[in-house]
Amino acid sequence: MRFVEVSKRFGDNIVFDQFSLAIQPKTIMAVVGPSGMGKTTLLQMASGLLVPDSGAVVKEEGESGSVSYLFQEPRLLPQGTVFSNVELSLHKAFPDKKERTDVAMHYLNLVGLHDFIAYYPRQLSGGMRQRVAIARSFAHPSAVILMDEPFQSLDIKLRYNLLDSFVSLWNESPRTTIFVTHDPKEAVLVGDSVCCLGNPKEPNLLFKIHIPREARNISDSELLGLESKLVKALVEA
Amino acid sequence: MRFVEVSKRFGDNIVFDQFSLAIQPKTIMAVVGPSGMGKTTLLQMASGLLVPDSGAVVKEEGESGSVSYLFQEPRLLPQGTVFSNVELSLHKAFPDKKERTDVAMHYLNLVGLHDFIAYYPRQLSGGMRQRVAIARSFAHPSAVILMDEPFQSLDIKLRYNLLDSFVSLWNESPRTTIFVTHDPKEAVLVGDSVCCLGNPKEPNLLFKIHIPREARNISDSELLGLESKLVKALVEA
Amino acid sequence: QPMYEERLSNEPVKANIAVMAGPTGFSSVALSFNDGKINDSVVAEISVYPSPNEVIARLANGELDFACLPTNVAANMYNKGVKVKIAAVVGNGMLSVICSDGSVTDYTGLLGKTINVPDVGSTPDQLSKLLLMKAGLENGKDLVLDYSVASPAQISQMLIAGKISLAVMPQPFVSMVLAKNPKAKIVADIQDLYAQVSGMENYPMSVFVVTDKFAQNHPVATQSVLEAYKASVAWVNANPAEAGQAIEKIGIMKAALAAPAIPYCNLVYVPAKEAKAQVQAFFASLYAFSPASIGGSIPSDALYL
Amino acid sequence: MKVRTKRNLVVFGSSLLLIVIWQLGAMVLDSQILLPQVGPVGKALVALASSSPFALHVGLTVSRALESFFIIVISATFLGILAGGSPFFSLFVKPLIVVLKAVPVMSIILLAFIWFSSGTVPLFSAFLMGFPVMFVQIEQAFLHMDKNLEQMCDLYDFSTSLKIRHYVIPSLVPFFITGARTTLSMVWKVVIAAEVLTVPRYGVGGQMHLAQVQLDTEFVLSWTLVAILLTALGDLAFDGLVALAGKLKKQLDKRRLPCDL
Amino acid sequence: MKVRTKRNLVVFGSSLLLIVIWQLGAMVLDSQILLPQVGPVGKALVALASSSPFALHVGLTVSRALESFFIIVISATFLGILAGGSPFFSLFVKPLIVVLKAVPVMSIILLAFIWFSSGTVPLFSAFLMGFPVMFVQIEQAFLHMDKNLEQMCDLYDFSTSLKIRHYVIPSLVPFFITGARTTLSMVWKVVIAAEVLTVPRYGVGGQMHLAQVQLDTEFVLSWTLVAILLTALGDLAFDGLVALAGKLKKQLDKRRLPCDL
Numbered sequence A, B: 001m002r003f004v005e006v007s008k009r010f011g012d013n014i015v016f017d018q019f020s021l022a023i024q025p026k027t028i029m030a031v032v033g034p035s036g037m038g039k040t041t042l043l044q045m046a047s048g049l050l051v052p053d054s055g056a057v058v059k060e061e062g063e064s065g066s067v068s069y070l071f072q073e074p075r076l077l078p079q080g081t082v083f084s085n086v087e088l089s090l091h092k093a094f095p096d097k098k099e100r101t102d103v104a105m106h107y108l109n110l111v112g113l114h115d116f117i118a119y120y121p122r123q124l125s126g127g128m129r130q131r132v133a134i135a136r137s138f139a140h141p142s143a144v145i146l147m148d149e150p151f152q153s154l155d156i157k158l159r160y161n162l163l164d165s166f167v168s169l170w171n172e173s174p175r176t177t178i179f180v181t182h183d184p185k186e187a188v189l190v191g192d193s194v195c196c197l198g199n200p201k202e203p204n205l206l207f208k209i210h211i212p213r214e215a216r217n218i219s220d221s222e223l224l225g226l227e228s229k230l231v232k233a234l235v236e237a
Numbered sequence C: 001q002p003m004y005e006e007r008l009s010n011e012p013v014k015a016n017i018a019v020m021a022g023p024t025g026f027s028s029v030a031l032s033f034n035d036g037k038i039n040d041s042v043v044a045e046i047s048v049y050p051s052p053n054e055v056i057a058r059l060a061n062g063e064l065d066f067a068c069l070p071t072n073v074a075a076n077m078y079n080k081g082v083k084v085k086i087a088a089v090v091g092n093g094m095l096s097v098i099c100s101d102g103s104v105t106d107y108t109g110l111l112g113k114t115i116n117v118p119d120v121g122s123t124p125d126q127l128s129k130l131l132l133m134k135a136g137l138e139n140g141k142d143l144v145l146d147y148s149v150a151s152p153a154q155i156s157q158m159l160i161a162g163k164i165s166l167a168v169m170p171q172p173f174v175s176m177v178l179a180k181n182p183k184a185k186i187v188a189d190i191q192d193l194y195a196q197v198s199g200m201e202n203y204p205m206s207v208f209v210v211t212d213k214f215a216q217n218h219p220v221a222t223q224s225v226l227e228a229y230k231a232s233v234a235w236v237n238a239n240p241a242e243a244g245q246a247i248e249k250i251g252i253m254k255a256a257l258a259a260p261a262i263p264y265c266n267l268v269y270v271p272a273k274e275a276k277a278q279v280q281a282f283f284a285s286l287y288a289f290s291p292a293s294i295g296g297s298i299p300s301d302a303l304y305l
Numbered sequence D, E: 001m002k003v004r005t006k007r008n009l010v011v012f013g014s015s016l017l018l019i020v021i022w023q024l025g026a027m028v029l030d031s032q033i034l035l036p037q038v039g040p041v042g043k044a045l046v047a048l049a050s051s052s053p054f055a056l057h058v059g060l061t062v063s064r065a066l067e068s069f070f071i072i073v074i075s076a077t078f079l080g081i082l083a084g085g086s087p088f089f090s091l092f093v094k095p096l097i098v099v100l101k102a103v104p105v106m107s108i109i110l111l112a113f114i115w116f117s118s119g120t121v122p123l124f125s126a127f128l129m130g131f132p133v134m135f136v137q138i139e140q141a142f143l144h145m146d147k148n149l150e151q152m153c154d155l156y157d158f159s160t161s162l163k164i165r166h167y168v169i170p171s172l173v174p175f176f177i178t179g180a181r182t183t184l185s186m187v188w189k190v191v192i193a194a195e196v197l198t199v200p201r202y203g204v205g206g207q208m209h210l211a212q213v214q215l216d217t218e219f220v221l222s223w224t225l226v227a228i229l230l231t232a233l234g235d236l237a238f239d240g241l242v243a244l245a246g247k248l249k250k251q252l253d254k255r256r257l258p259c260d261l
């Protein structure tokens, strides 16, 4: 997927100005950036929910069709159970009820919510709601995954578990992914490339990580170096 | 301040069971712990808002009188301006209007809100509201400071700036402080001692940090070691 | 063609008749006997309403065929284009000024006093104003008409309790007050005063009206109803005690209140043709002081059946 | 449990006190017309309830109220959905709704009395008074629909039918319930008001008015008690239905879960 | 700007259409009693407005409405604060409030008619109908007060006076405004209803009823228009006052800022 000289403004607020960025097909682009710098806007343009004022978002071969969008808020149907919130997003892809149920349950197990499938969103904590949204976006078959701070409001333990699950799920069927996070550590653990927003014209920082994802360890000095580079870029943004 | 064999339960949920913890006067105790393990409950007992079912919270000499409590939510008066939200908490300590105004403005400058003193909370972003609450708790003269995740919902840059400001303010007049955070890095940067909750009977982990606060640097290997210890304790909790 | 219709149907014609919960209702009670069956071809259905207000709209929208109404209301409706005819005068005047405490003994003593009158626009109100005008007096200056208590029944209670001193009242409340408060006296008879100023013997207080539609479509039935009404008036006047029971039964008023008053209610049956002169004279008097009270003009002969 | 007993005791005590105050007041006033004592009103109530047309009076009032209630709920929901979907239509009917909301009930009743046969007046008046309330609620529901959820439905490939069943209808329901509840309590009052003014042959309001002119205050009070009871029963029935619907929905949701966990 | 013009155009157009429909209907019906044409109603309105007792009729209705409005707002706020502060008092008055909310307006008016002189009936009825609305709002305000904010005030050493001024009163105000607005629009309707039934010497409702009885439908409509206008003006005045109070508060808040920044 490529953003080609994309511009987007809200009133006087110029968020992107002839901004270009390319994401290699079937790789993960981790995006960090201070609040209000356009991370969510970038995802919305990628999803087609928002149309750039000028420029274009170009999809490569194999990226057309459905996207999975994990919104910054959980966006669950308040009147649906945990189960049906996941299951409803599978109707188109899995017309067979049995199959659909199995897929939904698989992902709900993954996020540790098997015992809560009969609950309604109002009965869940913020973190649990976020997990339902994660299960939904993982379960929904799509060529592109867009994730807006997926692991916010989760405690650190669950966070790392889910990060692991995400990586192994992704390895099963690699798809073009934009992963927005506010945690530089997460970004360097997960991204094939990492981009830091902070300037409407171009990324403040953009680098590739060549260490295989499975081999990454947070105490690795190269990763620590990248992380501190990223923190510096963020603080200076 | 000492928690002496404190027990507290909500219905069947035993949060503290004969739990003891001592905080040296005029030091900072950083507290981390998974969600729902009693961090906020601990602060509420320290403030007197919540009375333990059994056991006692003992204050040392010089810790009596007012406390400054930075709540987990900003808790601003919705009908008051940014300025008056800070200024009203100073009425008792500073009967003189001029003096009170100067103190309030000093702390509002510190959190970068000088241009917003005429705004109402509804006109501010979540992070800005949090900063008003921080200014209020710093400004309020007190023997004890209780802070419940003070820097949540702030971007990384502001976070580090405010952490610096907090440390220098604290150095001006050291006061007994409990600093709850979900960020292990923050805990090791700020605490004289660090405690990890996760067990109603005793802290999961409790250690002192002997490096002077001013000399701490996040790339310091000793600190990184402490941080990973803390992360491990959190993940295992 | 209407006659033809009537003969064709075997069903008896239903005549919807409205009376008010007051003296105009009294004289109609015999119509309710036999479940309202007047003869093989006509059945009367009597409904009781709290005031003329509920009746007027029903005559206008066609729900009612006959009604007992205050005389001026009939003129007003006629002038507004509601097609009704006066069939007969069924009640002559029966208003009195009562004093509950002996502070006034005859009508000359009323000057400067406050007199309670039920309901603005009601017959007691109109006649009071009419007489004031003829006597050259002014309401609010020479004496005060007070409308603050609108229900005659409530004024009666207050007269009995001595809470108010003077009031213009219709029957049967006059009888009731006199019976229950020994100190109460009639200090003026409105009928006498009206006779003095108009030269007429009495004034027609209520009339029996029929809608044009019913009268045209069912002339025979109309005639039957009128005859039955006439007979009913005669029976009520002759048998006040039994009439009282019937009055209570159809929900007009308690027998104890109605029966003793019947002799004083001036219940009559004067067919329209005979009553026309008297009625027109009454309209002329009302017109002179308030054209609006009869709808703006004196009705033509077409008002009479 | 104990707190609840205490609450009920206080409520019971104050209800009793109300009745005692009434009785004392009646004894002091000593006027059957101004304020009858508790006993006679009780007797009048029994007399009413055992009189043969009682069922007719109550039945017709109830049927008028329910009929207008259903007409309002159905038509206002339909038009409200149209208005919610089309800003033009919404603007277009706005003047009418504003006028309807500002018209005093009495004007409507008086005019309706001229226009229609008296049996229709309570229905028509209740319709004109209740319609704007329900309509505005449904219109509001559309304004309060969560556009974010709609985006979610679209991105996650919901079919139109799924979207209506799981997003649109659930968003409307709370507003629908609020609107219907308000409409119901309004409809009672307007129907009775119209009956008082038009005195139909059968109906609680008309009987109340006749009792009042005849100064049978104990019957006015008895009919008032009947009206209060009707309102209370209506509210109870409504809440019962809503609770039942809620339970039914939960049952259905359970059915949709994989196996009977 | 353009969107706004378009909106106004639609609203204007549909208002015009309403009037055209009325006029066409009147021409088809061709009955002065059933539905007078627009012209005659306009004339009647002018005749009304220029008749000498017009000011008295309107003035007395307005003064009854305002009087009951103020009595309700003051007494219900006072008692609502008591009830908000004391759960016992709140429980204690609950039965009374429940009954008052369920009583049909008409019952109250009919009973009041027996009890009071006709001038007092509208006041009394409006009081009984409006009081529970305002009372419940103020009571609700206490239930919705943010206990967290109260903890904050206490920990940050607010004096009682500061707490009342900056925490209690601001928490009550929105509920007070909602309650007062609802009360105001209710009071109009009840006062006019009571006037219709009791026909006091002066008052819009009584005139409306007299006009109806005399089959002067054009005057019924004219008085209805007057009533709608009064309601609309009342709402406008209320919103104006609320906006003014808001501005005043902002001014005061500005004054409390250090120097004139």
Ligand SMILES: Nc1ncnc2c1ncn2[C@@H]1O[C@H](COP(=O)(O)OP(=O)(O)OP(=O)(O)O)[C@@H](O)[C@H]1O
Residues within 6 Å of the ligand: A010, A013, A015, A033, A034, A035, A036, A037, A038, A039, A040, A041, A042, A072
């Ligand atoms: N619909 C909108 N209307 C007006 N301004 C908008 C809109 N959406 C976003 N913005 C503005 O665009 C800028 C970028 O917003 P965006 O939500 O993309 O930031 P973000 O990087 O996702 O921030 P955060 O980390 O807080 O989620 C912000 O200044 C925001 O105020």
Ligand SMILES: Nc1ncnc2c1ncn2[C@@H]1O[C@H](COP(=O)(O)OP(=O)(O)OP(=O)(O)O)[C@@H](O)[C@H]1O
Residues within 6 Å of the ligand: B010, B011, B013, B015, B033, B034, B035, B036, B037, B038, B039, B040, B041, B042, B072
């Ligand atoms: N007022 C209360 N009533 C009932 N249970 C409560 C109450 N306050 C706290 N709890 C329970 O006590 C436990 C500890 O809550 P506490 O708020 O102290 O957690 P925490 O560590 O601050 O969590 P977080 O990181 O999410 O803020 C939780 O299980 C919570 O559900």
Ligand SMILES: O=C([O-])O
Residues within 6 Å of the ligand: C020, C021, C022, C023, C024, C025, C070, C206
């Ligand atoms: O029946 C009447 O009292 O007019």
Ligand SMILES: [Mg+2]
Residues within 6 Å of the ligand: A039, A040, A041, A072, A148
């Ligand atoms: Mg965002």
Ligand SMILES: [Mg+2]
Residues within 6 Å of the ligand: B039, B040, B041, B072, B148
């Ligand atoms: Mg907490």
